[in-house]
Structures are given as structure tokens and as C-alpha cells.
Amino acid sequence: NAGVTQTPKFQVLKTGQSMTLQCAQDMNHNSMYWYRQDPGMGLRLIYYSASEGTTDKGEVPNGYNVSRLNKREFSLRLESAAPSQTSVYFCASWGRGRLAGNNEQFFGPGTRLTVL
Amino acid sequence: SQQGEEDPQALSIQEGENATMNCSYKTSINNLQWYRQNSGRGLVHLILIRSNEREKHSGRLRVTLDTSKKSSSLLITASRAADTASYFCATLTSGTYKYIFGTGTRLKVLA
Numbered sequence: 001n002a003g004v005t006q007t008p009k010f011q012v013l014k015t016g017q018s019m020t021l022q023c024a025q026d027m028n029h030n031s032m033y034w035y036r037q038d039p040g041m042g043l044r045l046i047y048y049s050a051s052e053g054t055t056d057k058g059e060v061p062n063g064y065n066v067s068r069l070n071k072r073e074f075s076l077r078l079e080s081a082a083p084s085q086t087s088v089y090f091c092a093s094w095g096r097g098r099l100a101g102n103n104e105q106f107f108g109p110g111t112r113l114t115v116l
Numbered sequence: 117s118q119q120g121e122e123d124p125q126a127l128s129i130q131e132g133e134n135a136t137m138n139c140s141y142k143t144s145i146n147n148l149q150w151y152r153q154n155s156g157r158g159l160v161h162l163i164l165i166r167s168n169e170r171e172k173h174s175g176r177l178r179v180t181l182d183t184s185k186k187s188s189s190l191l192i193t194a195s196r197a198a199d200t201a202s203y204f205c206a207t208l209t210s211g212t213y214k215y216i217f218g219t220g221t222r223l224k225v226l227a
Contacts (some may be wrong), residue, residue: 031213042122042204043159043217050213058214085198089157094213105206105215107158 002026006091006108013115019110021076021111023091031094032074033105034058034066043090049074054096081115088112120205120218128224135192137221139205140185146208148181150190153202153220162190162203165211197227 004025013019019092021056025032030051034045035058049068064079078085091108120141129135141148147166151159165172165181165188172179178191192199205218 033215035217042219043206045215045217048213048215056214059216092159092215094215102164104161104164105151105159106161109158 004093004106005107006111008111009109010112011114013113015082015115017081018077018079019081021089021091023027023071023075024073025106026072026095027093027095027097027106028071029093029095030071032068033092033094034064034074034076035090035092036060037090038087046076083115086113086115088098118188119213120207120216122218122221124221125219126222126224128226129195129198131195131197131225131227132182135199135223135225137203137223139190139218141205141207141216141218142186142209143216144210145183146210148188149206150177150179151203151204152205152224159204180214184222195225200225
């Protein structure tokens, strides 16, 4: 019963390197999301997946790719990292919580990425 | 930018006072949610209001929604030092699964 998990927690890359951020949820939610949050700012939607097998661009998709591997997992890939991609990345899933009630977004703990 | 706006950007009040923060958005929405974020941590869901609702309460929280003005407000009554955090609104765009967040209000409650 981990909720939404993300790996890694921290990462430092050099400009031009690639990496994949992993996200998994165990709440059987259909929809999953990737956001970035720059210092002192709100979250901006990068990509989302309404259901397994579908992905859609959000507000700031350039420089990123995503894969909805299965219902549980949604990964974010940076093919050629740039300093402008230094940020905290949050994964989220949307659906009912364990105690039922309204649908809401559940967030992972975040990945702090620095690109030098 | 599709991002919503919140005001004020920062708010500092004394413990026991009420805190009001506002959110404006740009698209037609299905619902609007408020989240809290403690420094450096993930977001925690506070309350959801549907597009056909005008007001909702949960404990010390009161949310209003005016779809004609595309705006919402969050009132925290009898604030506590533990309420110190950033608060964000998020709208679910009608007909999609797309969530758009506001820019946030940083609330500081002084003991």
C-alpha cells in the first residue's frame, strides 16, 4: 500500500545526458500525470495518460517523452538533458483513495533533478 | 500559458486569524481542487468542489466557486502555525483528464 512511488529521489546530470524517471501507483487508477515544479512556482503539466495505452501532451512537453508501460507504471524520459530542465518532478495518479470519497490526485514524493 | 493565477502570492497572518486566498482559471472546468504543499514535499489534497457547486466546507476550510467569473476562493478559519504552507488550486478541464495548477499562495502563520 505504497500509493505513488517515484525513483530516483535525487539525480544530477550533465547537459546532453539522458535519463528516465520512474513512477508507479498501486491504487488501480487509470489516469497518471507528470509535472515539474520550478522554485517558488506552481506545478506545470508535462504529459498525462488518461488510461493505459494513451498519452497526451500537457503545458510543457518539449524535451520530454513518456511511456505508459502498464496500468501501474508511467515513466518520463529526458533524451538530452538541458539546464532549463533543472526542477522537481512530481508524478501523480487520479482516482478514488483507499477510503473512497471523491476522486483526487495523489502525488509521489518528487524527484529533484539538477542538470549541470 | 494555461496556468491559473492565485493571489495573493504570499500572505502572512497571526495565529487565530482567517486566511483567504483566491484562484482564477481560464478554461471550462469539471471541478476545482485545492492542495497544500509543505516546503519541499509532495502535494496533499484538501477539498474538491464540482462545477455545479457554489460553496463547500470541510472542517476549517471553506471553498467557493464562481464559474461565471472563473474564480474560486479558499478560506482557512482560525489559522494555526501548522497551516504554514503553499496552497494551490487545480482545475480539471471539461471533457479531459487534464489538470492545470495555479501559481500558488505561500501562507505563513505566525505563532
